[in-house]
């Protein structure tokens with residue numbers, strides 16, 4: 001297990017385009033393991049290789065929902081290792097707050113497709129086509145942007161705010177909607 005240093009906004013490596021993985025070697029599998037360790041340690045739902053200083057087209061995503069609060073039932077895992085991911089189709093639109101492990105403690109509004117179809121290879125060299133919606137679609141778009149050297153801050157609508165400011169906004173929204181819950 002190794003937790004890698006996550007590069008932060010302003011680091012030149014985050015602006016570079018990544019190269020495809022041609023052969024899935026032990027070294028590539030090690031990078032993937034370390035990327036998961038690093039992502040979970042930081043509490044993220046996605047991480048791209050350039051964020052840990054590796055200019056290869058590798059993404060890890062885990063958007064598994066929390067267990068059911070009443071039954072404790074574990075949902076189906078939604079954990080994906082994507083090597084050389086390629087977005088084939090997008091549709092719909094979702095507008096919401098987004099953050100990044102390369103810009104810790106900050107969030108901003110980004111509009112993304114609500115539905116994404118992606119093709120990728122996993123660490124066992126199997127190729128998949130996956131359709132994702134909601135948070136998964138957002139994570140796929142965000143992480144694939146990293147492989148092109150694009151940070152979400154380039155796509156933000158309005159200001160980037162701190163997570164404390166975001167908490168305030170969400171609290172206010174919850175209070176305003178509180179009357180409709182009957």
Ligand SMILES: [Zn+2]
Pocket residue numbers: 099100101102142146
């Ligand atoms: Zn990111």
